[in-house]
Amino acid sequence: MIGWLTPRNVVVAALLVFLILIPIYTAATGNPFLLTLFTRIVILAMAATSLNLILGYGGMVSFGHAVYLGIGGYAIGILAHEGLSSGFIQWPIAIAASALFALGVGALSLRTRGLYFIMITLAFAQLVYYFGVGLDRYGADDGMQLYQRSQFVDAISLSNRTLFYYLCLALLVASIYLVWRIVNSRFGLVIQGSRSNDRRMQAIGFPTYRYRLVCFVIAGTMCGLAGALLANHTEFVSPAMMHWTRSGDLIVMVVLGGMASTFGPLIGAIALMVLEESLPALIKLAAAPIVGEAATRVAEYWQIVLGPLFLLVVLFARGGINGLLESLERRRG
Amino acid sequence: MLLIFEQCLNGLQLGLLLFLVAAGLTLVFGIMDMVNLAHGSLYMIGAYFAASFVAWTGSFVAGAAFALGATLLVGMLMEVVAIRPLYGRDHLDHVLGTFGLILFFNELVRMVWGPAGLRVPLPDWLNTAVPILPGLQYPTYRIAIIVTALAVALLLYVLVMRTRIGMLIRAGASNREMAGALGVNIKLLYTLVFGLGAALAGLAGLMQAPILTVQIGMGENILILAFVVIIIGGIGSIRGAFIAAIMVGLLDTIGRAFLPDLLRLVMTSRGAATVAPALSSMMIYLVMAVVLVVRPQGLFPVANK
Numbered sequence: 361m362i363g364w365l366t367p368r369n370v371v372v373a374a375l376l377v378f379l380i381l382i383p384i385y386t387a388a389t390g391n392p393f394l395l396t397l398f399t400r401i402v403i404l405a406m407a408a409t410s411l412n413l414i415l416g417y418g419g420m421v422s423f424g425h426a427v428y429l430g431i432g433g434y435a436i437g438i439l440a441h442e443g444l445s446s447g448f449i450q451w452p453i454a455i456a457a458s459a460l461f462a463l464g465v466g467a468l469s470l471r472t473r474g475l476y477f478i479m480i481t482l483a484f485a486q487l488v489y490y491f492g493v494g495l496d497r498y499g500a501d502d503g504m505q506l507y508q509r510s511q512f513v514d515a516i517s518l519s520n521r522t523l524f525y526y527l528c529l530a531l532l533v534a535s536i537y538l539v540w541r542i543v544n545s546r547f548g549l550v551i552q553g554s555r556s557n558d559r560r561m562q563a564i565g566f567p568t569y570r571y572r573l574v575c576f577v578i579a580g581t582m583c584g585l586a587g588a589l590l591a592n593h594t595e596f597v598s599p600a601m602m603h604w605t606r607s608g609d610l611i612v613m614v615v616l617g618g619m620a621s622t623f624g625p626l627i628g629a630i631a632l633m634v635l636e637e638s639l640p641a642l643i644k645l646a647a648a649p650i651v652g653e654a655a656t657r658v659a660e661y662w663q664i665v666l667g668p669l670f671l672l673v674v675l676f677a678r679g680g681i682n683g684l685l686e687s688l689e690r691r692r693g
Numbered sequence: 694m695l696l697i698f699e700q701c702l703n704g705l706q707l708g709l710l711l712f713l714v715a716a717g718l719t720l721v722f723g724i725m726d727m728v729n730l731a732h733g734s735l736y737m738i739g740a741y742f743a744a745s746f747v748a749w750t751g752s753f754v755a756g757a758a759f760a761l762g763a764t765l766l767v768g769m770l771m772e773v774v775a776i777r778p779l780y781g782r783d784h785l786d787h788v789l790g791t792f793g794l795i796l797f798f799n800e801l802v803r804m805v806w807g808p809a810g811l812r813v814p815l816p817d818w819l820n821t822a823v824p825i826l827p828g829l830q831y832p833t834y835r836i837a838i839i840v841t842a843l844a845v846a847l848l849l850y851v852l853v854m855r856t857r858i859g860m861l862i863r864a865g866a867s868n869r870e871m872a873g874a875l876g877v878n879i880k881l882l883y884t885l886v887f888g889l890g891a892a893l894a895g896l897a898g899l900m901q902a903p904i905l906t907v908q909i910g911m912g913e914n915i916l917i918l919a920f921v922v923i924i925i926g927g928i929g930s931i932r933g934a935f936i937a938a939i940m941v942g943l944l945d946t947i948g949r950a951f952l953p954d955l956l957r958l959v960m961t962s963r964g965a966a967t968v969a970p971a972l973s974s975m976m977i978y979l980v981m982a983v984v985l986v987v988r989p990q991g992l993f994p995v996a997n998k
Contacts, residue, residue, distance in 0.1 A: 421785050468982055471989045475728055475784055475928055479920045480985060486917055487978035494971025604917065608792045615789055664800040668775075670793030674786045675778050 368685035372623045375630065379529055383522040392521065399525045401633045403589045406532045408613040408625035409539055410582035415611065416620035417543045418575050419555030420470070423478045424485025425610050428458045428580045430492060430602025432587025437597035438498055440506050447510030447518070451588055458584020459577055461488070466576035470569060485607060492599035503598020510592055518592055528589050532626070535582055540622050542578070551575050552620075616673055618682025627681050639666060695829045700950045701943060706835050708942020709842035713897035715919040715926070715934040716849060717890025723929030723995060724866040724886055727776065728784050730791040732894055732919070733912025734798035735771075739764040739895025740902040740911060741802055744811040753816045753903075760899045761892055768891020772884050780883070799909050810908035838900050845896065846935060853931065862886060866929075918945075921977055925984050927991025937992065941977050948973040 379398065386395040407429055414420040435454035444450065469480040498504050509518040518524045542548045553561045554568040561568050591597045600606075609632065617628020644659035651658060677684060718732050742763045747756030771794070779790050815834055822830035853859040864872040865882050873879045898912070905911065922941050926933025952973045956965035984992065 415785070421788065423788060468985055472985065475722065476924060476985075476989070478728070478784060478788060479924050480981075482917065483921055483924070483978050483981055487975050490974040490978075491971050494974060604913075608788075611785070611789060612792070615785070661800050661804050663796045664804065667793040667795070667797030667800065670796070671775060671790045674782070674790040674793075678786075 366685075366689045368623075368682060368689060371627070371685055375623075375626065383525055387522070395521060395525055397633070397637065399521070399528055399593050400590075401629055402525070402528045402532050403586050403593060404610070404613065404633065405626045405629035406528070406535050406589070407583045407586040408610050408617070408629050409532070409535045410579040410586065411610050412614045412619065412621075412625045413539045413542065413582075414576055414579040415614055416624070417539075417548065417555065418551045418572060420572065420576060421478045421611075422481040422576075422579075422607075423611065424465075424481035424483075424604070424607050425579075425583055426604070426606035427485035427488050427602045428462065428583035429587035429590055429606065430488060430597075430599065431458045431461055432584035432589075433591035433597040433601050434492065434498070434587075435584075436510060436588050436591040437504055437506055440508065440510075441498060441504060445508055445511045447512045450510050451585070454588040455581055455584055458587070459581040462577045462580025462584075463573070466573045466580070470572050470576065482604060482607070485602060485604060489599050489602050489604070492602065499598065501599065503596055503600065506591060506595040506597065509595065510588075524592070528593070531585065531589065536622060536626065538582075542575075543620075547571065547574075612670055616680050618680035621680075621682040624680055624682040631681060635666070635669075636662075695826065696950075697947075698826065699829060699831065700947050702831060702835070702839070704943035704946035705939065706839050706842075706942070707946055708939035709839060709846070710897045710901060711915065711918055711922050711942055712846060712935050712938035713842055713893045714915055715922040715938050716846075716931055717893040718919050719923045719926070719929055719931060719934045721887060721890045722923070723931075724862060725780055725883055727780060728787040728791070729776070729890075730788060730916065731771070731794035731798060732890065733914075733916030734795055735764060735768055735891045735894040735912070736898035736915055737802065737907075737909070737912035738767055738798065739898030740813075740907045741806055741811070742895070743899035743902045744806075744813050744907050747813055753813075753819065757899050761895055764895025764898075765888045765892040768895070769884050769888040771891070772887035776887060777880075777883075795913070802909055808909065810906035812906060813902040815903045834903065841900065842897075845893070849893075849931070858885075918977070921981050923991075925981055925992060927994040929995040930991070930993045933991055933993030933995075941980075944980060945973075945977055948976045952976075 379402065382394055382398050386392055407425065410428075411422065411425045414422055415425075432454040435457045436450050439445070439450045439453060465481065465484045469477055469484070472480060492498075493501050509524075512518070516523065518527070543552065550561065550566050550568065550571045554566070554572060558568055587601065590601065613628035613632050614625050615628070616631055617626065618624030639662040640659040643662050643665060644655045647655040647658045673680070679686065714732065714736055717735075718729065721727050721729050721732070739760055742760035743757055745756075746759040746763070747753055750756045750759065775790070775794055779787055819834045819837060821833045823833055823836065825831045825836075851859075853862060861872065861877050861882055864875075865877065865879055865886075869879060872882075894912075897915070901911075918941065919938075922937045923934055925941065926935070926937030953965050953969040956969050956972075960968070988994075
């Protein structure tokens with residue numbers, strides 16, 4: 361048996377091929393639903409990938425990671441609102457703003473551990489959320505519409521949905537590659553060492569606080585870029601982008617896919633979003649023989665199934681989907 | 694001057710409600726080492742039960758008592774079914790599992806009570822105002838909230854520090870195995886403590902019910918505020934939670950009431966009107982950040998936690 365032909369690698373390769381083929385399907389059928397859905401999935405997968413760097417590899421459970429989606433998104437939205445629609449200005453500012461915020465939050469929150477860290481990252485995210493809610497000039501609660509997507513050179517127009525999708529996909533693959541390079545570097549080993557035993561790493565002489573801070577900023581910056589993409593995708597920014605449940609969703613994606621695994625966040629993002637899209641239909645299908653006509657009403661309450669599902673994943677599938685695939689591999693010997 | 698006094702009372706009332714929610718959280722964390730995000734759902738369920746039972750019994754007090762009991766039962770059931778398997782796992786698992794529970798409870802409430810918000814009418818004898826200072830009328834119901842919450846806080850203190858159950862709770866918190874080895878039924882104790890926390894959250898929810906609209910997601914905002922409270926107070930410390938809750942309640946209320954005027958002193962009134970709402974809702978988080986810089990373990994850290 362060829363060594364690399366493991367169940368996991370086959371699934372990952374199949375997913376990547378599938379992702380590449382989606383625009384072709386859309387072009388063939390003329391139905392943009394799948395393309396729109398998967399643009400969103402790819403962008404959120406990028407956010408989840410960035411979270412995996414700190415949560416999976418670094419053991420830093422950030423419960424406010426969606427805030428960078430909001431900061432990146434609002435940077436685009438605010439600049440566009442003020443008449444600056446050049447992507448060459450918008451994107452660097454979006455990235456810089458997220459990096460700067462991550463630096464501030466990281467510097468404060470990395471002084472703490474465990475539960476404190478979880479809650480502090482959450483609280484800082486809430487701070488920005490409420491700031492967004494209070495921004496009357498930029499739509500406050502309701503958010504605001506983007507009148508045009510970021511403008512780059514004429515040849516590359518983000519309004520071209522296929523092109524935009526491939527741009528997102530390319531950035532996702534680049535992020536996954538970057539995270540993979542980081543965790544396999546000396547820097548990444550220090551981060552993982554500090555996850556396992558921070559005190560020992562310090563005793564060996566690593567200033568782990570600084571390492572972790574840099575790692576935290578990298579993750580925040582990457583997620584800020586995803587936020588810029590998300591704003592361009594939906595052509596809309598609102599505080600809901602950084603609502604704390606969104607941060608929870610990102611954690612779910614990482615854990616569902618498999619923490620501290622290269623493609624886990626991608627798998628998790630696809631799994632969660634596809635599940636959310638298909639669960640109502642599945643419930644309808646399952647309930648139809650039992651309750652008949654009322655199945656449509658029952659299907660409305662699909663979250664009642666989704667919630668306990670998270671609990672089951674936590675209890676019985678710690679390694680997520682990636683872990684299941686790997687155990688399949690081990691069983692085969 | 695009267696306005697400041699009135700706002701202080703409002704802040705005190707918010708702070709005490711926050712304490713009821715935070716006490717349950719911090720108790721469950723301090724004793725079971727368990728992060729329960731679904732604590733806010735219990736607050737919400739308390740309010741919904743109150744809405745139903747008040748309508749059913751036609752009496753506010755009887756409805757509130759039924760709601761309290763029902764929330765206690767829901768809390769204990771939740772502990773047995775969903776929380777117990779999570780003990781001893783790491784905090785990420787708690788966060789994720791109880792995040793799932795929030796979705797579950799929100800949807801369950803939507804199924805049972807429908808998506809529209811509910812109102813809980815106050816009985817006439819509470820829907821009055823009493824003069825507490827010359828020239829200042831204050832709603833009776835708000836005073837009732839303050840008195841009830843203070844009494845419950847006192848009761849909680851007596852329960853934890855002066856009774857046998859409290860002694861067992863403290864024993865379980867400081868050394869679980871040892872307490873178990875000495876014949877304490879730890880499982881039952883945990884279920885009781887969780888139920889107690891649930892009842893406290895439910896009490897806060899049902900007391901808020903007549904003031905706010907009872908709606909889905911109402912528990913989540915107060916949950917995050919309660920987190921801020923226990924971070925400031927020091928996780929696991931009930932005394933810290935009490936002081937921090939009052940502090941946050943006062944700060945939030947007074948900030949919202951007076952920040953626009955204060956800002957108007959240093960900037961144009963139009964600028965103040967823009968900045969003030971955002972700044973006042975951010976203020977408690979800023980205070981939390983300051984506390985963390987000065988004392989990362991909170992103001993009243995619990996020893997060896």
